[in-house]
Amino acid sequence: MNAAHAPRWTPDLEDRYADLTARVGDTVPCLEWPLHLPWIDAIRELKRERGAVIMAHSYQSPEIFHGVADVTGDSLALAQAAADCDAEIIVLCGVHFMAETAKILAPRRTVLIPDPEAGCSLASSITAADVRALRARHPGAPVVSYVNTSAAVKAESDACCTSANAVQVVEAMGADKVIFLPDAFLGHHVAAQTGVELVLWDGRCEVHEQFTAQQARHTRETFDARLVAHPECPPDVQREADFVGSTTAMGAWLERERPRRVALITECSMADNLRHRFPDVEFIKPCNLCPHMKRITLPNIHACLRDLRHVVEVPEDVAAGARAALTRMLAVAGRTPVSGAPPLVVVGCGVAGLATALSAAPRKVLLLGRAPAGLNSCTALAQGGIAAALDSGDTPDAHAHDTLAAGADHNDYDAVRYLVDNAVMAVRWLQAQGVPFDLEGTRFLLGREGGHRRNRISIPVATPAAPRCCWR
Numbered sequence: 001m002n003a004a005h006a007p008r009w010t011p012d013l014e015d016r017y018a019d020l021t022a023r024v025g026d027t028v029p030c031l032e033w034p035l036h037l038p039w040i041d042a043i044r045e046l047k048r049e050r051g052a053v054i055m056a057h058s059y060q061s062p063e064i065f066h067g068v069a070d071v072t073g074d075s076l077a078l079a080q081a082a083a084d085c086d087a088e089i090i091v092l093c094g095v096h097f098m099a100e101t102a103k104i105l106a107p108r109r110t111v112l113i114p115d116p117e118a119g120c121s122l123a124s125s126i127t128a129a130d131v132r133a134l135r136a137r138h139p140g141a142p143v144v145s146y147v148n149t150s151a152a153v154k155a156e157s158d159a160c161c162t163s164a165n166a167v168q169v170v171e172a173m174g175a176d177k178v179i180f181l182p183d184a185f186l187g188h189h190v191a192a193q194t195g196v197e198l199v200l201w202d203g204r205c206e207v208h209e210q211f212t213a214q215q216a217r218h219t220r221e222t223f224d225a226r227l228v229a230h231p232e233c234p235p236d237v238q239r240e241a242d243f244v245g246s247t248t249a250m251g252a253w254l255e256r257e258r259p260r261r262v263a264l265i266t267e268c269s270m271a272d273n274l275r276h277r278f279p280d281v282e283f284i285k286p287c288n289l290c291p292h293m294k295r296i297t298l299p300n301i302h303a304c305l306r307d308l309r310h311v312v313e314v315p316e317d318v319a320a321g322a323r324a325a326l327t328r329m330l331a332v333a334g335r336t337p338v339s340g341a342p343p344l345v346v347v348g349c350g351v352a353g354l355a356t357a358l359s360a361a362p363r364k365v366l367l368l369g370r371a372p373a374g375l376n377s378c379t380a381l382a383q384g385g386i387a388a389a390l391d392s393g394d395t396p397d398a399h400a401h402d403t404l405a406a407g408a409d410h411n412d413y414d415a416v417r418y419l420v421d422n423a424v425m426a427v428r429w430l431q432a433q434g435v436p437f438d439l440e441g442t443r444f445l446l447g448r449e450g451g452h453r454r455n456r457i458s459i460p461v462a463t464p465a466a467p468r469c470c471w472r
């Protein structure tokens with residue numbers, strides 16, 4: 001679209017988007033809104049016409065993240081949302097491997113990427129032929145690849161992982177030696193937490209490798225700030241940090257610690273996109289921008305939706321192998337909450353049951369059951385289902401927020417996060433084990449309960465006499 005056809009500013013936009021500009025006002029200067037709002041308005045209109053869903057990674061600019069995205073999160077959260085999405089069209093505002101992952105997990109959807117040149121230095125550091133050569137050098141060692149890889153590399157791998165579940169996936173391989181690729185710094189972080197020998201590849205994130213330990217120390221001393229680093233940072237930077245974790249784990253740490261001032265040692269937009277959730281926290285943000293993420297703009301989101309261009313395709317033979325590696329990751333992560341001997345059985349999995357369980361045994365494995373018909377329940381709303389952010393547009397963050405609010409903030413934060421972060425994978429794992437759920441096609445029929453602000457309760461069909469006291 002040339003400048004003459006770009007959507008124009010009109011004064012009514014200011015009133016119609018007053019909520020948005022107030023909410024994100026401390027991140028996007030008021031001078032920029034006349035530039036952004038015409039595009040935001042035009043994209044929202046097109047999105048409605050097309051029945052599309054826009055998913056944005058946490059490193060996207062705030063006007064995209066807050067202005068047009070329906071789903072936001074890290075690469076795993078976006079992949080799960082794509083798998084659960086019932087919209088025909090998904091616009092993936094992130095880099096190419098993320099759009100490929102969405103297509104692999106949602107093969108019947110049309111997946112668009114606003115700029116197909118949006119790459120990633122980690123994903124381009126290794127090819128499928130490199131993986132085959134590594135296997136030949138280390139016969140019998142399983143391959144775990146970070147999700148920041150191409151579909152072809154995933155297809156050569158035994159399992160994928162994210163920075164949040166890498167240790168868990170490596171240990172689930174059941175081998176003494178595992179080939180872990182491609183991020184060497186994440187590999188060092190994982191190796192420090194497991195007895196499994198890791199064979200590493202020398203891939204680097206070109207954004208995170210720039211940070212130095214000297215900068216980290218200087219930031220702490222100058223700003224009197226707590227330091228939170230992504231595991232893609234060099235090991236000496238990680239050693240300087242108060243906490244090292246994935247993009248989702250950073251948000252969880254902030255919820256828990258509520259520091260007065262924090263420096264996020266990661267991509268610059270992360271702080272912008274977290275700031276509104278933590279108005280009491282002062283963020284010191286480095287201006288290290290990912291050049292690939294920043295290829296996505298409001299005008300090219302508009303163009304790809306308008307022309308349905310830059311459709312992401314993955315050849316089915318490659319997709320099948322990659323899907324198996326991704327599914328193994330989801331199965332490994334989903335299995336943990338229900339594996340082993342449960343130390344505690346709680347009858348009733350409504351808000352009251354959960355509150356009891358969480359206060360009695362935070363971070364423990366819990367088996368949640370429902371009372372047989374006829375037993376009194378402490379809430380008329382209990383329906384014997386499982387709460388998980390399965391609805392398109394729902395997120396573990398929103399689920400955690402509602403659960404904590406329902407418990408009047410008395411629940412153990414880590415335990416709530418653990419439950420909500422694993423809930424979707426747990427339901428999928430149960431499904432894979434043959435537990436039938438109430439479905440409409442492949443979509444979960446979800447009910448609402450207690451303090452949940454949206455439909456989130458899935459009901460195993462086999463549950464006897466499940467009272468359907470739910471509001472759709």
Ligand code: SF4
Nearest residue numbers: 120121205206207290
């Ligand atoms: S921030 Fe690093 S890992 Fe993420 S997309 Fe950019 S180059 Fe890749």
